[in-house]
Amino acid sequence: MAVYTHVPAEEIDAFLTRYNAGRLVSAKGIAEGVENSNYLLETTGADGKGHRYILTLYEKRVDQADLPFFMDLLDHLGARGCLVPRFIADTSGQRLQQLGGRPACLIEFLTGISVTEPTPAQAKAAGAALGELHRAAQGFDGERRNALDIAGWHDLAAKCGDDFDSIAPGLGARVAEELAFLDAHWPADLPRSVIHADLFPDNVLMLGDRVTGLIDFYFSCTDIRAYDLAVTHSAWTFSHDGGAFFADRAAALGAGYGQAHGLTDAERTVFPILCRGAALRFLLTRAYDWINTPADALVTRKDPLAYLRRLDFYAKADPTGLLGA
Numbered sequence: 001m002a003v004y005t006h007v008p009a010e011e012i013d014a015f016l017t018r019y020n021a022g023r024l025v026s027a028k029g030i031a032e033g034v035e036n037s038n039y040l041l042e043t044t045g046a047d048g049k050g051h052r053y054i055l056t057l058y059e060k061r062v063d064q065a066d067l068p069f070f071m072d073l074l075d076h077l078g079a080r081g082c083l084v085p086r087f088i089a090d091t092s093g094q095r096l097q098q099l100g101g102r103p104a105c106l107i108e109f110l111t112g113i114s115v116t117e118p119t120p121a122q123a124k125a126a127g128a129a130l131g132e133l134h135r136a137a138q139g140f141d142g143e144r145r146n147a148l149d150i151a152g153w154h155d156l157a158a159k160c161g162d163d164f165d166s167i168a169p170g171l172g173a174r175v176a177e178e179l180a181f182l183d184a185h186w187p188a189d190l191p192r193s194v195i196h197a198d199l200f201p202d203n204v205l206m207l208g209d210r211v212t213g214l215i216d217f218y219f220s221c222t223d224i225r226a227y228d229l230a231v232t233h234s235a236w237t238f239s240h241d242g243g244a245f246f247a248d249r250a251a252a253l254g255a256g257y258g259q260a261h262g263l264t265d266a267e268r269t270v271f272p273i274l275c276r277g278a279a280l281r282f283l284l285t286r287a288y289d290w291i292n293t294p295a296d297a298l299v300t301r302k303d304p305l306a307y308l309r310r311l312d313f314y315a316k317a318d319p320t321g322l323l324g325a
Ligand SMILES: Nc1ncnc2c1ncn2[C@@H]1O[C@H](COP(=O)(O)OP(=O)(O)O)[C@@H](O)[C@H]1O
Pocket: 002, 030, 032, 033, 034, 035, 036, 037, 038, 054, 085, 107, 108, 109, 110, 111, 114, 202, 203, 213, 215, 216, 217, 218
């Protein structure tokens, strides 16, 4: 459940008077998501024909100072044909507001659903959408440091400390061993760009095999471009528990990305290491949340071990099989 801040309907209705959006018809808290509070709003629409919006209230993990970066990025990508939601300005041109004591934005609603068991055709479409995003990101001059880069992984591991082994015996030692491996092998000279950094199936809206929207850019940052494909690979090509790898989805993801952007030989060579980094990144954030979120909290904790299984897979995998032959 991700509605941390509850806002009465009357307050949302009054908030909407700042916009050309009509009056509030309904406001429903959205259960999906973990970071922010999200509402689906239905309004009469400025033209009386009815309209939908997303209302997002930013909770602790999103720094208000980063919001202009996200807004400018989505404007840049949207202007180049990417299917991303725009932040909506009120009648005075203001996009960032305060509501319920939190920073808040009204955001364009995109249609589509998130798939839970992607087919190869859907993985191919997601790969193509990521490639198009990387093409469109060229020329974007905003920069944001990735707080979850290799230095950030060390910080998270230190914070989890002895608690790793309460999740699984030996996990702390395994994380330390992997960090040492990645310190020694993480590439320093691959092309960098703005990346999404969290393109999981729940952040891709689809109708059938067609992508209708890419959402949740709140981890987007400047980092190794091919690392974004590694993150997407880790999320789209395994069973939920990480116990099964689907080579057909992986080949399709790689083919879709290849059509829209593609990897250089250097990126392809280190792709298995980027995948190990991606698996460790999500293992660490999930482990941190597992340790620090009370078991009875409203939000569902995600299983860190599902990413340990992916990490073990990547550490042993035949590199040539990761994206198809
Ligand atoms: N622009 C949008 N259009 C349609 N639905 C959206 C949009 N943004 C968010 N959603 C819905 O809200 C859910 C949570 O949004 P998300 O940005 O992933 O939240 P969080 O940042 O808290 O993880 C999504 O899974 C999706 O169902």
